[in-house]
Amino acid sequence: MPELPEVETTKNALSNFITEAKVIEVEIFKEELRWPINNNLKSDIKNSIILNPFRLGKYIIVPTDRNKCLLLHLGMSGFLKISKKKIKVKKHDHVKFTFLNTKHEEIYVLYNDTRRFGFIDYFDNDKLNEHFLIKKLGVEPLSLDLNTKYLLKKFNNRDVTIKTSLLDQKIVAGIGNIYASEILFLSKIHPLLKVKFLDKKMANRLCKSIKYILKKAIDKGGTTIKDFKNPDGQIGYFKQDLLVYSRKGMECFDCEKHIKMINFSGRATYYCKKCQGFEKKFLKEI
DNA sequence: CGTAGCGCCTGCCGGC
C-alpha cells in the first residue's frame, strides 16, 4: 500500500494530531508483525511527550521528549486510524495508542496491518542513524541530495534495470512499485533499460520526474488503489492521475498505443512501448 | 562483491 506519498500523508496527519501530546496508554493486541513489537514499548513510552514526527523514505519516526523514538513502517497493507472519538478495535489492529493533546482532548491512534509486512520499533533517539534499516537508506528524493550527478554516479557500470534500481531503497528512498512505473513513463525511459546505459539527458529527465510525480502525489493525498485511506478516513486522489499503473491494455495518454504490462522480479510493470521505446541492443533478455 | 529470486502473510477477485 504505502509508498513515499502515502507515508508522507500519514506522517502529516499524525503530526497534526499528536505533536506535543502525551502518551496515556498503549495497548498491544497482536505483537506479530514482520518482527515482534518491541516489548519495552508498552511500559516505556507511557507519559512521554511526542515531539514532531518526521519521515525517512517509507519510515515514520516519532521522537519523544525522553530521547526515545518510535519507528513505524506500514509494509504492504499497513495504515493508521487517527480519531478524537473512541475507535472500535477491529481485525488486524495491532496496537492502540491513546494520547492527551495540549487541549486536553483524547486522541486515539490505531496501527492496522493485514498482511503483517510492516513493523514497529522503539529505541534510543541517538541510535536512529545506526538502526539496521535506516542506515541503508539512500537519498531523500525531494531533497537536493537527489540530482542528476548522484544518479549517474550510482548507476555507473551497474548491470541492473532502471525499474529495479528505482525500487532499490539504498539508492533513492521512498519509491515503490506504483510510482516507479509512473516516473519511468514521464521520463520516457523503458523500464528494462540497464542503468549503465543511462545518459546525462535521461538521468536529468528521471530526476525531474521523480520529484514531480512524488510531489504531485503528496498534494493529492496519495494513491488509493484498493483500500488505502488516510488516517482521517479520506481516500487519496492520485489514482485518477495515474498515467500507466493499472492501465494495462488501455490507451496511452500521449499516443494511440495500448499500455503494456510485464512481470519481472515478481512485480507488475506498466509502460508504453512507443513512448518509452529504445534501441533493442539495450534491452535485457527476457 | 552484486544481483535474482524466494518467502513472508491475508484477502480479494476473476474464471471455471
Next chain:
DNA sequence: TGCCGGCAGGCGCTAC
C-alpha cells in the same frame, strides 16, 4: 454458488 489460482502498494534473506 464454491473453489482455486493469481495477484496485491515491501523488503530481508539466501543462493549463486
